[in-house]
Amino acid sequence: MLYHPTRWHARALLAACIGAFGVGTAWSAAPVGPARDRPAVISQRAAQSVLLGIEQAGKRLIAVGERGIVVVSDDNAATWRQVSAPVSVTLTAIRFADDKHGYAVGHSGTVLATVDGGETWTRVLDGRQAAQISLAAAQANGNATALHDAERLVADGPDKPLLDLLVLDARRVIVVGAYGMAYYTTDGGQKWSSWADRLDNPRGLHLYAIRRHGERILVCGEQGLVRLSEDGGQTFTAIKTPYSGSFFTAELPSDNEIVVAGLRGNVLRSLDAGANWKQITTPDAASITGSAVRADGSLVLVDQAGMVLSESEGAFATLNSTRLPSLTGVFPRRDGSLLTLSVRGVLSAPNGGQK
Template sequence: MRSLILLAAALAAAHHAAAATPVGDALQRPALMVRAPQRAVLLAAAQAGERIVAVGERGIVALSDDRGATWQQAPCPVSVTLTMVRFADAQHGVAVGHGGTVLTTVDSGATWTLRLDGRRVAQLAKAAAKTPEAQKEAERLAMDGPDKPFLDVLLWDAKRMLAVGAYGLAFYTADAGQGWKPWMERLPNPKALHWYVARRAGDALLLAGEQGLLVRSDDAGQTFRALASPYKGSWFAGEIKADGGLVLAGLRGNVWRSADGGANWSQLASPVPATITAMAGDADGSLLLASQAGVVLRLQGDALVPVNPQALPMPAALLPLRDGALLTLGGAGVMPVAARAKEARQ
């Protein structure tokens, strides 16, 4: 089996435990219930109305209805590592992860349905292949088995979504996961590099990944064009701001911003030369970034300002809450840093 432990090199240690079991077996085995899901390795979180939904290793889905004070675990039909979760509204959400897994929920994360896995990914890719290169890639997917993870997913609404991941995987659904279309041939990614970042704002889509891989769509994904990357390292985090500006971040504290859709870029000096592992928009419209060094940064004008005076265990994800509080997630589970976040604004 071709093993891939992802969310970037910065998260390799957090993923190590999830690699011990063959992915195919984990796709058929429900997640084990644990006593304290908030202390598990958690890699992503989203808000479903007032509920917080977090996902992570071995299919753990953790729910909180009191802003992270207490947690309960939701059943999950697979025990693969889940890498991203997003919600279209308070009820409808999607989680993606290892083994080509896509799960959907219609009840705010209380229950989940498996909509796609690596075996079906290979079948769909083979059926849709139109070129010799695409056919060869589909055959490789089938031979390797269901070991390729999805690493991000973007939503238009409760039915339309695009999941992207390792080795250029990209699959779109218009019916909440009942049917899927491969988008690999639609995307300018001839080397089948990994996609780490997928973001949407209106009809604008931004995908970014390995070795400076960077593409944009301005027509809701009907067509894509490659953008020249300002650096050759991998992008691990990114956002499209409310004003249309782009911010991307990656290795060794590289943070870059574009005000013209990606035509030109300027670098933001980071006070911490460590890999950026996560990025999220705050309730007030500012951006927060998490670094491998455990420092959370806030983008204020042209400056990246540290939020927390003491380093946290390496965060894999950030979740700014609507009331201004902030949660980090990673190898140590959920950690609130609300007081420090408010203090940094003063």
């Protein structure tokens, strides 16, 4: 496993920078102690903070971001309120299985769970537990390299972020993150197992995104890493692409279609499950930080330069004539309109034409 702390997910890096220098958000003094063990501070301006993940649970929208912020909206994003969270670490992604059961992941190996639609949250995994799980798996497998890496993970302490997750149902969840961390649970987070040995990632490259379409599961990450499973995650195949830079996001819009996007505005599409790839043109070289598939099957992307990109005739065009703040994610609402996540919270975006 290679340890290279300067290489981070674009959204996580952005959050770290903003968190260090501030974005004008008023924060009261926080209790002393590690952020992983300290409840999030309640702020009147939480909804204007750096937000990195958003999801819908029933009629409720829930967004997560820096300093353990969780905000919810019950009026279609017209207003937001912060709810309590048991950690103050940056939360990077959120997914729900149904209207009530959901999970969020973040820094320090954090996984949070909710059973009431995001109103309350419980920590079900942290970096200390994750490191011990990796160590036990390496000891059981007898792989000397894996054992060395796991011992290093334990020695380093809980300082590494989880960056994405796949919620298969209310009890089955897969989480992935920096340095090849990957874990899964089949009982709602009471017990976790290592998933890393399935992904053929001996260098411990960061895993930035995980997506599912039917039985197909895709994981993408640092230095062009793409892994594809055709059997629900039991086994994975390494997929080669024409680009060796990092992929920060991905989508599986249809049965054999894969789209990966990331560093310097690179977007690639395969229509045959990764056998062949075609580059999709984007307006500039800003890193792609978020993606989504709209109800009509069309793709929408956002980038660090504050642009919302919609696909038309095999290329991406900008929907907004004026740059928004640096964007970290995008969410298509059920009415077809778009919400974006940014360093200044949730923002509406130009809708653009749909098919």
